[in-house]
Amino acid sequence: MTKLTAALCVLLLAALATLAALPAGAAGPALENTLAYCIIDADTGLVLAGQNMDMELHPASITKVMTMGLACEKAQGSWDTLCTVSHDDVYSLAGTDSSHIALQEGEQAPLEDLLYATAMASANDAANVLAEYFGGGTIEGGVEAMNAQVEELGLQHTHFVNPHGISNDEHYTSCYDIARILRWALGQPGFQDLITRNEVYVMEPTNLQPVTRYFALDDSLRIGSSRYYIPSILGSKTGYTNIARYSYVCLAEQNGVRLICATIHSELKTDKYADVATLLDYAFSQWTGYTQISGGAETRQLEVAGGGGAVGAVAVTDPGVSLLLAPGLTAEDVSVTLELPDRYLMGSELEAFAVYTVNGGAAQETASVRVPLHLDGLAALFDSSRGGILPAAEDVSPAVVRWELAAAAVAALALAAAAFRLTRRRAAPRKT
Numbered sequence: 001m002t003k004l005t006a007a008l009c010v011l012l013l014a015a016l017a018t019l020a021a022l023p024a025g026a027a028g029p030a031l032e033n034t035l036a037y038c039i040i041d042a043d044t045g046l047v048l049a050g051q052n053m054d055m056e057l058h059p060a061s062i063t064k065v066m067t068m069g070l071a072c073e074k075a076q077g078s079w080d081t082l083c084t085v086s087h088d089d090v091y092s093l094a095g096t097d098s099s100h101i102a103l104q105e106g107e108q109a110p111l112e113d114l115l116y117a118t119a120m121a122s123a124n125d126a127a128n129v130l131a132e133y134f135g136g137g138t139i140e141g142g143v144e145a146m147n148a149q150v151e152e153l154g155l156q157h158t159h160f161v162n163p164h165g166i167s168n169d170e171h172y173t174s175c176y177d178i179a180r181i182l183r184w185a186l187g188q189p190g191f192q193d194l195i196t197r198n199e200v201y202v203m204e205p206t207n208l209q210p211v212t213r214y215f216a217l218d219d220s221l222r223i224g225s226s227r228y229y230i231p232s233i234l235g236s237k238t239g240y241t242n243i244a245r246y247s248y249v250c251l252a253e254q255n256g257v258r259l260i261c262a263t264i265h266s267e268l269k270t271d272k273y274a275d276v277a278t279l280l281d282y283a284f285s286q287w288t289g290y291t292q293i294s295g296g297a298e299t300r301q302l303e304v305a306g307g308g309g310a311v312g313a314v315a316v317t318d319p320g321v322s323l324l325l326a327p328g329l330t331a332e333d334v335s336v337t338l339e340l341p342d343r344y345l346m347g348s349e350l351e352a353f354a355v356y357t358v359n360g361g362a363a364q365e366t367a368s369v370r371v372p373l374h375l376d377g378l379a380a381l382f383d384s385s386r387g388g389i390l391p392a393a394e395d396v397s398p399a400v401v402r403w404e405l406a407a408a409a410v411a412a413l414a415l416a417a418a419a420f421r422l423t424r425r426r427a428a429p430r431k432t
Helices: 002-021 060-075 087-091 111-120 124-134 139-153 175-185 191-196 269-286 378-385 391-396 398-427
Strands: 034-041 047-051 082-084 108-110 201-203 213-215 233-241 245-254 257-266 290-293 299-306 309-317 321-324 334-339 343-345 353-358 367-372
Touching: 034 175, 034 269, 047 175, 047 269, 060 111, 060 124, 060 139, 060 175, 060 191, 060 233, 060 245, 082 111, 082 124, 087 124, 108 111, 111 124, 111 191, 111 201, 111 213, 124 139, 139 175, 175 245, 175 257, 191 233, 191 245, 245 269, 257 269, 309 378, 321 353, 321 367
Parallel strands: 299 343
Antiparallel strands: 034 047, 034 257, 082 108, 201 213, 233 245, 245 257, 290 321, 299 309, 334 353, 353 367
């Protein structure tokens, strides 16, 4: 009995550990050979399904999504800038046995070549040059810019120490965070073209290299002749180190539904292929179209200030949004709240949002999206207050100022006359 009881306890603890590893309200397939995954709507950022999606893990080369995104943001579509390869770009990788395109110190290459080398050849030396490009001339500056962008996006489980993804205990991300990073990067000029290219890219000879270099797609999930090919995947970034194992993040689309899927720590490459296929098959069968959530469910008054005091108030209403909802869920399963400041100062940036929360239960992750609000009644409020006197300015109103100036002028004249008479008396000769 003792051995049986002990065995049952071990099984119970194992079951509890498995349940504890899943986030509250987890929805979607349970994967055994991939530690963590996350699926979000590419259009709204709404989380649809996940497993251990906030777990901090080694990302390997999917780190380069952030690196390429920041380079595209700085370039703003102008990719002909010549970049010079520094000593650190090459020799900081010594002994790492990492992927590269054999860049040489002093070599000059167009930004476009470096971007495609990073995206398609997963070249760590090219990623270093990109980091210097947007980091003020140093790799360290590039890493600082990467972490600054992490902070700006509000990500809680990501920290970078390099621009390429070589494993380091202080270099980590989560599936949810990397999905958010890809969604942000897709908004940067040229980035979607960069990660969706399937054709071979040709890098012409440079000032130091007489050879032509060719970069080919290495993602079997996007190669039509591969038995692992998934037609719905538009673009992707792969990653691998011995520590991180296999990581993957992609943009996929089917029947107008655009999804971002991220997986981290698949034990084998074939595990990654199988599990990504499982996730996308599940997602595209579960979410087939968008449900319109009507606006106007929540309205509040927001005080508006300007010119030293309150101008008035405007009504703020949620605008509505289109969301992916799993079968069985309707607009009734979506609640809305408003995030408003205490007051809005005219001319400043408005930080106000409608927050739509899907109460998904077992069908879908319970998650929220934030939609920026606009103050439609601001112009009318400004017109109605034009020409009025704000309470804070009443003591300096034109009428008060004119009266005070007149009184001061009279007093000054009286003082001047008195002083003149006194002076004449003192100057007059005494009678004897």
